[in-house]
Amino acid sequence: MSVQYLGLNELNGSLVALDHVQGISNEEMVSIECKDGTTRNGRVVYLEADKAMVQVFEGSSGLSLTNTKTRFLGHPMELACSKEMLGRTFNGAGRPIDGAGEVYADKFLDINGSPINPVSRRYPRNCITTGISAIDGLNSLIRGQKLPIFSGSGLPHDKLAAQIVRQAKLAGDDEQAFGVVFGAMGVKHDVAEYFKRSFEETGVMERVVMFVNLANDPIIERTLTPLCALTAAEYLAFEHNMHILVILTDMTSYCEALREFSSSKGEIPGRKGYPGYLYSNLATIYERAGMIEGASGSVTQIPILTMPNDDITHPVPDLTGYITEGQIVLDRSLDANGIYPPIGVLSSLSRLMKDGIGEGLTRKDHQDVANQLFACYAAVQDARSLASVIGEDELSDMDKQYLKFGDLFEHVFIGQGFKRRSINQTLNLGWALLSQLPIEALDRLDPALIKENYHPTQGKRIIELEENGGQ
C-alpha cells in the first residue's frame, strides 16, 4: 500500500505542488482523491528536493489546500492495450467512455513511447491508393508515411479524411489487417459524431479505436490524446501486425492546449507564445509513424490541422511541415469554385512519393506525368496572374492554352467529387489533359514517352467521359 499525502501546498492553474514527499520519480502518475470521493489523475512534471510539482489532467478547480488525498502510483502514464480496443471509444486520457467497461489489458504501455531506432525502420515504399487523383497521382500517400492535411476553418478536411478512410480500405491487400485509430482533440461534438457516423456507414466501426477530447474537455487531457492514440496504434501495428491509419484532428487545438499549459507553468515563450520546445514535442508525435523490422504492420498518420487565418507560416503548420513527410494543402479559392476535394496541388507535397511509385509499384510513367502536370499547372498560375493585369485577350496564344488547361485540370482532375479513381484512370486522365496542350509545352518529358502517350483527340474523349460521369 503506498503512502497517501493529505492536502496540497500550492495550486496554480492545472499545477499543484506537494512538499515533503519521498521517493517520487519523474513523470510518475498521481491519483488525487477529492473530498466528494471522485479521483483525478495527474503527472509529476518537476521535482526539487522533497517537493513535487504535479500536473492535474482534469484541472484544479474544486481542489483546495486541505481537502485532498494524493497517491503516487510509481509508474509513468500507461495505456491498457489489447485487441479489444477495436470498436471502442475512449476519452482523451484513455479511459473508456462508451459505457462498455474497462478494457481487459494484454499489456500496459507507456504512452510516451520510445523513439524508433533509425536502423530498425523499414523505408516506406507501398503506395496506399486513396482513389483521389490529386493525392494518388501527384502527392501519393505511402504506407508508414505521416502526411498531414493543412486546412482552414470551413474547408472540407473532415469529409476528405473520411473519404480517404473509406476508399483506402478497399485497396488494402488484407482486409483483416486494416484498422483506424482516431484521435480527436478539442473538436466540436458534431465533428466527432460525423466521423463516428461515417465510420459506421462504411462498416469499419468495429476496426476503429476512438479517442475523443471534445472542445470543452480539460486541456491537459488534450495534450495526452495523441499520445494515447499513437500508443494504441503502435500496439496494434507492431504487436498484431495490422496496418493502422491514424487520424489526428485538430493538431492546432493540441498545440494551443500545450501553449496554455506552458504559460501556466511560467515558461519562456517562443514564437507566438508557443513554448520553445514545440518542435521537439510535435516530433515525438509525428515520428511515431512508420514500419519497423520484425513486424509486418505499419502506422500511417494523417494529422489534420487548421491554419489560423489560412496562414501557412503560422508556427503550427510551419513546424509540422518541417517534421512530416509532406503535406496536403486545402485551397480556399478552389473550394469557393465548388471544386471538391479542394486540394491545392502546387503547395502540397509528398516526400516519399518518389520511392513509392513507378514500375512495379504503380506505373512506369507516374513520376514523369506528375512532374509535367506540376510544371504546366505552375505555368497556368503565371498566365493567370498576367491575365489579371493585362486582361485575358492580350495574352499570347500559349498562355491562353494554359488558361484552358488550368480550368480543365481543376474541374476534372482535381474536382473529382466522391468518386474513386484507380491509378490507371488517374494517369490516363493526366495524359489526356497534357494532350490538350501543344506538344512544345511538355518540356519535362522524354520524347519517346510523349510519342507513345500524346493523343489529343483520344484525350478529349477521356475528359468528356470524366466530365459527364462527374455530373
Next chain:
Amino acid sequence: MSDTIYSINGPVVTVANTRSFSMMEMVFVGEKELMGEVISMTDEKTVIQVYESTTGLKVGEPVKGSGTLLSAQLGPGMLRNIFDGIERPLREIEAKQGAFIQAGEHIDALDGEKKWDVTVTVKVGDMVEGGTVFATTPETSLIVHKCMVPPNIKGKVIRVADDGAYSVNASIITIEDDDGQHIDLTMAQRWPIRAPRPVKQRKALSIPLITGQRVVDTLFPIAKGGAAAIPGGFGAGKTMMQHQLAKWCDADIIVYVGCGERGNEMTQVLEEFSELIDPKSGKPLLDRTVLIANTSNMPVAAREASIYTGVAIAEYYRDMGYHVAMMADSTSRWAEALREISGRLEEMPAEEGFPAYLPSRIAQFYERAGYVETLNGNEASVTLIGAVSPAGGDFSEPVTQNTKRFVRCFWALDKSLAYARHYPSVNWNQSYSEYKDDLNRWFRKNVAADFISVRDTLSRILHEENELNEIVKLIGADVLPEDQKLTLEIAKLIRVGFLQQNAFHAEDTYVPLEKQYKMAKLILYLQNQCKPLIAKHIPVSLIAATGIFDKLVKIKYEIKNSEIAKLDDYNRLIDEALASVH
C-alpha cells in the same frame, strides 16, 4: 559523501552543494547511469544536461563523474557505421534492445571484438609526436585508416607489435615520453568533441569541392575547406540537396549528420548509400560515409551534441590527410536544442527566445571548417555544409541571419521554385558564393580559360531577366522589343536547360565540369548567333519555332556524361536551325 540528484526538470538535472565535478565533464546520472554533461556550476548548484529521457528518475539517485570531458571515441570502424548524437552505435543498440531505443545503454562506439589487419609503420627508436602515423589498416574498400599518435603525446618508440590482426583496444606501440612515462597506443583514441583538433597551419582556400550540380559548381562554387549554408522553408528541397552533395561531391570522406530530422530520411540515406556506387571508385558510397542520426524525437540534449560529434569525426579523418565534407541537416534544430536547454536553465533570452550566445556558438562551429596542413604534414580539409530551416521560410530569423555572417557560400532555396518543381530550387538572385574569386585560378587552369566569363555572362542574363520580369508583370511580354524577348528566351533556356537538374535521372544526377561548361557555352553561342537575326528584324517566335531551344533543353538527358564530345555537334545544329529562319 556521494553526490545525488537535487532537482529534475525535463532533461535538466541539478546536484546541490558539491565541488566534485568540473565544467563540461561527462557524468552518469541515476541508477540507470544516463549519460549527461555538466553545463553550469555555482557554489550551491551544479547543472547537468542529460542526453537521455529522464522519465522515472528520482531525487536522491546518485550522480557519478567520469573525470573526462564529453568525448568521442575515434578509430577504425566508424565508416559504414551509424551512430546517435553521442556516438553510440545504433546497430548494436538495435541488437540489444530491439526496434525502440531505451535509456541507459552504454556501448562503445567502436566494436572491441572486431580484428583489423594492421600494418605498423614505425620502428623501435623512432621519435614520434602528435599526428605521426604509426600504423595503417584498410577500414573499407576505399579508405585506409591511419592510426595517429594523439595530438598531445610525444616521445620515442620503445616497442612495436608485429603486423597482424588486432582489435581497436589492443596496444600497437609503446612510447616513452620526455618524463620517462610509458604510454601504450591503441588504434582508438578519445577526443573532447567541443574542442577543435590542432593542425600545423591553416592554408588559403583555392580548390573547389566539385559536386556535379550545375547551379553549385558553375554559379555558386564552394571551396574545399569552406563553409556553406542551405536555407529553405519546408518542402524547398534542403534534404534532397544535402543528399545530392553527399552522394556526388569529390570529398574522400562524408560525415552526414541528421540532426533533429526525420527517422525515415536516415533510413533512406542508409539504404541508398549502401546501394549507390561511387562513379570514380566503383565502390559503394557507404564505404566513405559516417552517419550520425539523432532524429527529432530522440533526446534533445544529444541533438545539441550531435553536431560536435560529427565535426570531431570529420577533423579526425582530416588529420589523416583526407578531404572531408560534413553535411549537417539541420543546424536550425541544433539551435532550437540550444534554445530549449537555455529555457530550462531560465537564462535571459535574446531574439525569438534563442540564447544570447547563439551567434558565438554558430561561429565556433563553422570555424572548424578549413583547408589545413595537418600535424603530419599532409594537406587536407574539412568542408561544412549546414542546412538551415527558417521558421515560416523567413530568412530574417536569427539562425539564418547569424549563419549568414559566418559562412561565405549561401545557397538560398526558394519555395516558389520548389512549387513549380524546379529542382534544385536554388534561387539565383538571393544566393551567393564569396569563394568565386578564390577559385577563379583553378577553374581557368582546369576547365577553360574563359570559364569565368561564361559564368558571369550567365549570371548577367539571369539578372537582366529578373529586371525584365518586373516590366512583364505590368504590361505583358508581347510589347517588349525583340532583343529583350531574346534575353527572356535565353534566360528561360538557362533556367530550364541548365539550372534545373533531375536528381532521379541516371545521366543528369551528376554532371562533370566539362559538360557543364560546354552546355553553358552552347547556350551563349545560341544567343550570339541569334543577335544578328534579331538585328535583321526577325522575330524571336520564328526562331523558337525551329525547335532549337527545346533541343538545347534536352541536352542534359540526351548527351551521356561519357559522350561529351557529341556536344560539339550542337554548334552545327544551331547554325543549321538559324540558317533555316528567314
